[in-house]
Amino acid sequence: METFLKDKTGVVLGVANKRSLAWACAKSMADAGMRLAFTYLGDRLEKTVRDLAAEIPNSIVLPCDVTKPEEVTELFEKLKEEFGYLDTVLHAIAFAKREELQGDFYHTTKEGYMLAHEVSAYSLTEVTRAALPLMEGREGSIVTLSYIGADRVVPGYNVMGIAKAALEASVRYLAADLGPQGIRVNAISAGPVRTLSASGVKDFSKRIDEVAARTALRRNVTAEEVGDACLFLSGPHSRGITGTVLFVDAGFHIMG
Ligand code: NAP
Secondary structure: OOOOOOOOEEEEEOOOOOOOHHHHHHHHHHHOOOEEEEEEOHHHHHHHHHHHHOOOOOOEEEEOOOOOHHHHHHHHHHHHHHOOOOOEEEEOOOOOOHHHHOOOHHHOOHHHHHHHHHHHHHHHHHHHHHHHHHHOOOOOEEEEEEOHHHOOOOOOOHHHHHHHHHHHHHHHHHHHHHHHHOOEEEEEEEOOOOOOOHHHOOOHHHHHHHHHHHOOOOOOOOHHHHHHHHHHHHOHHHOOOOOOEEEEOOOHHHOO
C-alpha cells in the first residue's frame, strides 16, 4: 500500500452512493493514507454515506448542503475541531432540475439556471473560502469535477454545461488567488460514468455507448480512473500543476 498521503487530511463533498465519482476518488486517496471526512446532503443520504465511510478507517461524516451557508460554515468549524488542518478539498457536487436537462437549452428558466449555478459552480468558491483558514501553510490542493459539456454542446446537458463553464473559469481565478499561498486548484473533466446524477441527463445511457466508440482508447473511463487522477491532483506528484482542467475521458476530447 502507498502511504505518500499519510498525515494528510481531506474533505470529500459529493458521495451519494458507491457509484459516485467522489467515492472512487475517496478510495484512491484513502488507500494512499489520507484521513478523510465525508459530507452528506440531508437525512435521506446520511445512512448510505455513513455505511460507505465505515469502510475507510478513521474517517468522519458530517452534513453539508451547499445551498445552506450555515452548514458550510459548521462543516469547516467541525473539521477544525476534528482534524485541525486540511490538505485536500474534493468538490464533486452538481445539481440541475431534471426538466432543465432535456429539450432545448433556451427553455431554461431563471430559477433553474440560478439553482444549477449555485450548487454546481458557486459552491466551489464558497467552500474554498471556508476551507482556507484550515489550509494555511499546508500547500494543499482543491479538486473539482467537470465535464466536456463546458466546452462543447452536449445534447441534454444544457444549463449544466453553462454551470461547468463557470466552474472551470472559477478554477482558474481561484488558482491565481491562492497560488501565492501554495494552494493549487484544478478540475478533472471526466468522461461519462453511470452515476445517480448522470442518470438525470436525458438519453445518457445511449450517449455513453456512443462515446465509447469515439474515444481514442475506444472505451469509456471507469470511476476508479477518475479516482486515481484525483489522487494525482491531490498529492505531491502534481505539485507543479494548478488552474488546469485535466481530461480523464479516454481521449474523447482530442477526437475530431
Ligand atoms: P452523484 O453520485 O449523484 O454525485 C453528485 C453529488 O452531488 C451527490 O452526492 C448529490 O447529492 C450532491 N449534491 C447535489 N446537490 C447538493 C447540495 N445542494 N449540497 C451538497 N451536495 C449536493 O454523481 P457523480 O456523477 O458522481 O457526480 C459528481 C460530480 O462529477 C458532479 O460534479 C458531476 O457533474 C461530475 N461529473 C460526472 C460525470 C458522470 O458521467 N457521472 C462526468 C463528468 C463530471 P444528492 O444525490 O442527494 O443530490
